Amino acid sequence: MALVVQKYGGTSVANPERIKAVAEKVVGRRRKGDDLVVVLSARAGETDRLIALAHEVSLSPDAREMDVLLATGEQTTVALFSMAVRNLGVEAISMTGYQAGINTDRSYGQARISGIETRPIMEKLHEGRIVVVAGFQGYDDEGNITTLGRGGSDTTAVALAAALGADVCEIYTDVEGVFTADPNVYSKARKLDRISYEEMFEMASMGAKVLHLRSVEFGMKYHVPIMVLSSFTDAPGTLVTKEDEEMEKVVVSGITYNKNEGRITITNVPDQPGMAARVFRPISDAGINVDLIVQSGAGIPGRADISFTVPKTAHKKAMEIVEAVAREIDAGPVHGNASIAKISIIGLGMRNHSGVAAKMFDSLARENINLKMISTSEIKISCIIEEKYAELAVRVLHDAFELETAPHGRIEVQEET
């Protein structure tokens, strides 16, 4: 008899019919003997609806009150779901983030879990009940309601699995698992059986939406086996787990792309100490996250070009800031390009295989896909290319690294939205 934490997203509990269907699924599992903690998101669309409501009463809704408001979304689903389970003759009890003992810091809207008091859940489990926990929410040391930010229910589930010492954390989504590439982009993409936390973490950072970044962090830190699978089929899914020798043999595990960044190049920056700081300080002061940064020699001696990427939504604002800086530091013209894509290949095997980068560049060059920026990490290589080539690049690299036929499954790519 295993202790299992399951998480169902907003589309899985979108309406009474879905809720009843998931309840059937959960009750069936319970009858097989497993102890179950079920974490639920708000009904699909509910959070956006509540945010819109808040903006109808206030120009800039107070962060604390926004969390009080948003927390009602999950409270509604856990109550309805518990009713549906009991209606099937199985004992269930709902818990809000507070009742489930999910303690967080006070950064409203993006709170981080600081600790979990497991006694309340454990007591109910010992009474033989299915415990239904409101995802995405917690409470701070003064009892204020907090929320964990988008995708927070994944984090709630993995954190609970870690705290409860669960055998597995099952994340039910609307996809069948983690794929080598976005099946919508390349039909040859394959579903993975297993993937390492490190790879999954890079995938999530690169824009794969299948798991929330912080939930992967939690899984990695506490070694929680995470199973990603579909709530609409009974397909096996993908297990995110500790790396092993087999995984290390795999050079490239998967490919992601991301069209949500814009590029900015500031030319002829005086090549002196502190210049980079002069450029990036005002950008971070404006709350804009910089992703890739590449500095290269410019045509003119004693000068350098600095290129970097920012979220597309912040591209225009960043351009204005950088143009002002350029004048101050007497640099050259500033060029911006918002129609780029970042394509990345990820794999543990890169650590001890050479020539991976070369193979990536060759394959893309052969299709006349020009590389505007390159950035590498221990298990990842990312290139900035023209946006229109993104899907082509995915297919080209998928073939080049033989992901279709490789011994192990691969990682899904989904475009960030």
Added chain:
Amino acid sequence: MALVVQKYGGTSVANPERIKAVAEKVVGRRRKGDDLVVVLSARAGETDRLIALAHEVSLSPDAREMDVLLATGEQTTVALFSMAVRNLGVEAISMTGYQAGINTDRSYGQARISGIETRPIMEKLHEGRIVVVAGFQGYDDEGNITTLGRGGSDTTAVALAAALGADVCEIYTDVEGVFTADPNVYSKARKLDRISYEEMFEMASMGAKVLHLRSVEFGMKYHVPIMVLSSFTDAPGTLVTKEDEEMEKVVVSGITYNKNEGRITITNVPDQPGMAARVFRPISDAGINVDLIVQSGAGIPGRADISFTVPKTAHKKAMEIVEAVAREIDAGPVHGNASIAKISIIGLGMRNHSGVAAKMFDSLARENINLKMISTSEIKISCIIEEKYAELAVRVLHDAFELETAPHGRIEVQEET
């Protein structure tokens, strides 16, 4: 500077526009220097919407989970309202029943307040904030969410006023106060300036909807001055308070009627000890509340007729039960009449004025309104008459006791729904 508890009902916070309007009103009051605790109901219709949702997932929704679900209604309004107040530049903070320290027993759906921990609210008041409390909800000793039942927000407000030692509890509704009679039934009805708890209590019991029965109980028990007024006008309203000499001079304060009962008469009951119990035990076992009971001698010696009233909704069921009992105890035929009305006159002055009943009966008789049952209490006389005469009876008695011109205002009548 006074400490004031205000309660706004569902129609007052039905949508963002209403919420902003009430926020303006409250902020204006705050700027005059009063400390404010604002108790809110769920948006009009929200509770019914949630109940319908529950019945879509479960044939008989679990009581605990129903309270978890319903509690989201008030949590939503307090969050939105606090945002609206802060948007006007005044500090406000929302509190759920739990955060406000409203401790109850565990009778889900109809919990009774057992105690209030005032420290959290007091702290926020001392910080100069408007404290916005979710009405209708509380928590039991194990931290389960409970609700107080329909009209529970009135009870929350009056209980908070008592616990906080507020100077007054203002209940904002969609009527301008307490009237001598339903203005829709009799245009001569007058709004009261003041009324005693005892009278208000009888009014509420008799079906006047302006205040929730339990909130009047609380006010009476803890001597909380309750002001009933409209949230849509600035009219003065009616103060519910301790009785004083002036009030005692008033023979009849107001008139109510109620069309929600049905009458049952069981004839020729053997006049022996224990017979009444034989009749009423099975009715109460069926969960049916009996209101008036009158026993009278039947035509036959050693026999008696027993008449009583039950809620119209339970009339048919009660008839079946009684007919069975009649056979068992060898009584005569059972007669039922579901088209009756109960008309009541209420006034502290009855205690030391004679002839009030006679005057009531005469006035009705003069209009050929036949009295089917009569029941009296210290400050109330109720008669059962044919339903069709209800409105006529209100007007006749209003004139007979000169309520239009009497020195003090009178009590509203509203038909229970």
